[in-house]
Amino acid sequence: MLKQVQHDAGMWGDTAASTPYKPPMSIALAIILSAAAMTLIIGVRYLIASGAFALATRAKHPGLYTGLDAQVRREVAWSLASAAIYGVPAGVVAWGWQNRGWTQIYDNVHAMPLWYLPVSVLLYLFAHDTWFYWTHRWMHRPRPFKLAHAVHHASRPPTAWAAMAFHPIEALTGAVAIPLLVFLIPIHVSALGLVLAIMTVMGVTNHMGWEVFPRFMWRGPVGAWLITASHHQRHHERYGCNYGLYFRFWDRLCGTDDGIGDFTKDRQRSRAPAAARRRGGDADRGGANRAA
C-alpha cells in the first residue's frame, strides 16, 4: 500500500501538521507564489531544452532554420505564454502535495514495489499519450483548429523552439494532463521527474526538423510503435494523420497512422519558401543583397 508521506517544510511552505491555521490570504499568496515558481521553472526548462537542441541543430544541420527568424520569435513568445498556463495547475497541485497531502506522488521509494517504478513511468506516458491523441485529434476539427490549433501549425516547418508554441486553449488542454494524473496513478517523485524529462525532450525533438535518435527508434519493429521527429514531421506536413505524442498505438488502432516523413525531401521543399522569404526581405531593403 502507498504510505501517506508527510513532507518537511520546502519551497512550497510548511506541512499541514506544523501549521494548524493559516489565514486565507497567506494560503492564497502561497498558492500564487507556487504557481509563479512553476511558471518560472517551466519557462526556463523550455528555454534551456529548446536552446540546447537549436544549438545542436546549428552544429549538425547549419542553415536549417535560415529565414525562419520571425517564425522562431513567434514560437518563443507562444511557448513562454504557454509556460504560464502550464505553471498554474502545476503550482496549485505542487502546493497541495506539499501542504495538504494531495496527490498519489510518493517520495519513499519503498512505499511501492520497485518493479512499479518503470511500470508507473510507462503508465504515465501511455495515459498522457492517450489524452494527447484524442485532444489533438479533436483540435483538428474545423472550429477548434481555426480557434486554437492553427497557432501550432503556423510553424512551417516547425523548429526546436515550437515545442510549446500553442494557443492558450491548447496549452490549457496540455497543462491539466499531468496534474490530473498525479491524483489517479501513484508515482515516485523521481519517476515523475523522468516522465517530465521525456515529455520535454520529445516535445522539442519531435519539432526539430531532423532525427536525433538512433535509427532503430524510428525504423523497424521498435520504430513501428514509437513516435520521434520523422513521425510528427509528417503530421505537420499532412495534418490529418499522426496525432500521437509518444506511441503510435492510437494512430495505428484508429487508422490515422500515415508512416514517417523524409527529412531530406522536406528540407528541399522547405528551403524554397525560406529562400523566397529571404529574397522578399532583401527586396524590401532594396534587393542589394540577394540570398542564395
Ligand SMILES: [Zn+2]
Ligand atoms: Zn507539433
Ligand SMILES: [Zn+2]
Ligand atoms: Zn496538429
